[in-house]
Every structure is written in C-alpha cells, then in structure tokens.
Amino acid sequence: MASRKEMADFLQSVERRAFKQALYAVQDENNALDIVQDSMMKLADRYAHAPAAELPLLFQRILQNTIRDFYRRSKVRRFFITLFSALVPARQEDEGLDPLEVLNVESDETQTNPETWLARKEVSQLIEGAISLLPNRQREAFLLRYWEGLDVAETAEVMGCSQGSVKTHCSRATHTLATILQQKGVTL
Template sequence: MASRKEMADFLQSVERRAFKQALYAVRNDENALDIVQDSMMKLADRYAHAPAAELPLIFQRILQNTIRDHFRRAKVRQFFGTLLSSLLPTREEDESADPLETLNIAADEASSNPEKWYARKEVAQLIDGAVQLLPNRQREAFLLRYWEGLDVAETARVMGCSEGSVKTHCSRATHTLAAILQQKGVVL
C-alpha cells in the first residue's frame, strides 16, 4: 500500500511528463492541465491502497482513459454545438499557446557552449514537432515505451491492446519520426 508521501512523491515525479503527454494528445494547454489533474485525482481517490510499485502503470492507464474520455466528450459537444450553434454566443479559444514551452535545456550548457546548446535545442524542437504529427495510437505507444520507459507488456496493459499492437505502433512511429526528421535535415 502506498503511503501519502509515496503517492505525493509519485504524482510530483510524473506531473510534467503527464502534462506533455496530454498536451500532445489534445493540443491545448488548459485541456491538458485538466486531464492531468483529473487523472491525478482519480489515482489518489481510487488507488490510494495500491502498492507504490504499481502506481506508474495504473496512472498511465488512467491518463490514457481520461484523454480518450476528453475526445468522446468533445465529439458530443461538437455534435450538439453545431445543432444549437445559433443559440450559443461565439467564443474564440486561444490557440497561440506554444507547446514547446516545457522543453528544458540546461541553462548552464547555454553559457558554456552556446553553439552546441542551440543545436540541441533545435533538434529537440524538431523532435517535439514530429511527435505531434504522429497518429494518436502511435504517439501513445511511442511515448509510453520510449519516454515513460515502460516495457511492451506494461504498455499493452496501459493502452488496452495486445503486445503485438504495441510493437506495430512503436515501429510505425519510429519509422515516421525518422522520415520526418530526415526531411528536416536531422541525420540519425
């Protein structure tokens, strides 16, 4: 059973990566933040009794389900929104938010070797942009396997699919990312 401190430490350790995952999926800062907060609340409320070792897998499953729920709700809202659009006032959402705000490149490296720092920052931005172009399931598998460090079986459990599907999604994602980056001039 995870103690309160273990739960708090775990949530603190995953908040930024979870936000970035949600941001890749929904492409909106506010929605991504809501998704992460909702996922964290569900974990803390429903799985406080779970062993600390199981928290990463449980949290990833909750996060992915919350992202899927977001899209289902958005689809319903969009359907009814078009039906009732003449009754609702229009509002514009801010889509000028930069999803690259959370890229962390060491500041001390920038002062010690600015050329190397700038080159790394450029490549990181290209990779970030390329990951956003992946289809949802490929991006989800890629992030869980290579960013979160889950193995194939754990990724399959989180995604609710077979291990073979995870391997296929990851393979397609890496090939697509390699092609995109090569088009941008990044030599792998």
C-alpha cells in the same frame, strides 16, 4: 501500500511527462492540464492503498482513459454545437490567443555551451512537432514505450490491446518520426 509521501513523490516525478503526453494528444494546454490534474486526483483518490511499484502502470492507464474520455466528450460537444449553431445568429467574438509560449529553461541547460543548448532545443522542438503529427494510437504507444520506459506487456496493458499491436504501433511511429526528422535535416 504507498505512503502519502511516496504518492506525492510519484506524482511530482510524472507531472511534466504526463502533461506533455496529454498536450500531444489534445493539442491544448488548458485541456491537457485539466486531464493531468484529473488523472492525478483519480489515482490519489482511488488507489492510495496501492503498492508504490504499481503506481506507474495505474497512472498511465488512468491518464490514457482520461484522454479518451476527453475525446468522447469533445465529439458530443461538437455534435451539439454544430446542430444548434444554425439556430443561433452569428456574432463576432475576439478569441485571439497569444501564440507565444514561455520557454522553461532547466538548471543544467543554463550551464552548457549556448550553441549546444540552442541545437538541443531546436532538435527537441522538431521531435515534439513530429510526435504531434503521429496518429493517436502510434503516439500513445511511442510515448509509453520510449518516454515512460514501459515494456511491451505493460504498454499493451495500459493501451488495452495486444502486445503485437503495441509493437506495430511503435514500429510505425519510429519509422514515421525518422522520416520526418530526416526531411528536416536531423541525422540519426
């Protein structure tokens, strides 16, 4: 059984990676943050009694299901918005979003050579951009296997598919990422 401290430590350790996973999936920071918070609340509420060793798989399963729920709700919302938009007169709204993002600098990055730091940051941005281009299931399998470090069986359990499907998704994702990165001049 996980103690409160173990649960808090676990949630703190996965929050940044979970946010990136959700952001890749939904392409909106606010929605990604909502998804991660909702997933964390579900884990803490429903699985506070679970052993600490089971928390990573439980959380990944909850996170992926919450992302799928977001897609379902978005699809329904878009349907009704499209349906009723013909009934509402058009109006001009300024919904301009500031595209600039705040750069988070890790403490260990500030102590390295600035040229090395910049090169790593550029490659990181290229990789993130390439990951966001992957189809949903490939991106999900890739992030679970290589970012979260889950094995094939655990990834299959989280994704609700066979181990063969996980291997196929990961293989296709890595080939696609390698091709995209080579086109951008990143040598592997």
